[in-house]
Amino acid sequence: MRTAKYKSTPNFSSDCLKIPKLSLLSQDPDSSGSNSPLFTPIHLSLVVPTYNESGNIERIIRILSRILDKALPNDYELIIVDDDSPDRTWEIAQTFLTEYPHLRVMRRQSERGLSTAVIRGWQAAQGEVLGVIDGDLQHPPEVLLKLLSAIDQGADLAVASRHVEEGGVSDWSIMRRFLSRGAQLLGLIILPRVISRVSDPMSGYFMVRRSAIAGKLMNPLGYKILIEVLGRGDIEQIAEVGYVFQEREEGESKVTWKQYKQYIHHLFRLRFSSRRIGRIRQRIDFPIGRFIRFILVGFSGLAVDMGSLYLLYDVLGLGLTRSAILVAELAIINNFFWNDLWTFGDISKHQRQRRKVLKRLVKFNIICLMGLILKVLLLNILFNGLHLNPYIANFLAIIAVTTWNFWINLKLSWRITETN
Ligand code: GDD
């Protein structure tokens, strides 16, 4: 019986974090390579990592089973991977094994951590499609079917995203939004090839085709397993499905500062991983036409800057610093509107509500101000540190900051469609 061996703790003897290929799974090692009659591949293996989710585990098992029994009768499995929770989540889950034949429960006693829990679950899985969903009902279960149909239509990876149409967060504080976006921004700087491929790289709700990651050595750290999948898998086609991140009703989040530190460590490790380099198929699709439009808009900003400086400083007699700050802001606002209408007009035309335009303007402003700080820093390094000619230093700094402004705004300002 499929569930039997998971009633006790599986024995993980190696550190190997590879996901086996389906063809290997169907070979029974005890009968010299012939196909095991017991093995039947199934379509979907959905992993639910849990730690102290005793208040949620029954509901999540029931809801997921109801949805999947209907969509994929006898063609899926639900794998709970619990890290020996002190509140005995694993024990509660085990009481449902007889009621739900597609349920498997893993109780890990030798390892801990969200990412490795997911990988261990997938290693034990028999499905062609591997998925993950949180065990605390913050991920709306009905989105599963959209993810599944995206995979069935050819995507290698289908990600539930808070940052595409119909996505959002229900009731997050400014601080939490800021931290989440800050983490994404950092990712765009340290690991642009990987992080820029999806609108919500922090998502822990997705499905991936087994063949895209089978045989790859996965070495995740901390919470963000999707980054590992994107960084090391052979992912060609990606689909994104919007979802609203629900509030937690039972139990509590396990995120602490340690997860932020691990995330940064994880980014750097992927960045400098020699195994990845050379094999990486992902290209950055740099939208050159958009970039040229962005630069042209930049020139219009320069004209606004110069013209209004003349007006404020020379004509009205305002102080130079005050004038310079005011005109810089005017130029930013000018640039925003032209970019919104022209450079990114194809994207923004779907989101013309005043609130959304305002949100984009605020984002654009913050990113450009960060760009300004970056420019001053760079100029100092190039001029004072490397003793470059000041005009060459300034020119290089302008190129760097324009690229920054373009790239980060492309990924963060003209992509978001949160509906709260
Ligand atoms: N097995 C195991 N081991 N499970 C864990 C561990 C662990 O060490 N830590 C957390 N989990 C489980 C939780 O029980 C829950 O089911 C799920 O992983 C997510 O953990 P939370 O602590 O609830 O995370 P969150 O709500 O703050 O963060 C979520 O939001 C992100 C979006 O920004 C997570 O779902 C992320 O996966 C998601 O990307």
Ligand code: MN
């Ligand atoms: Mn949660």
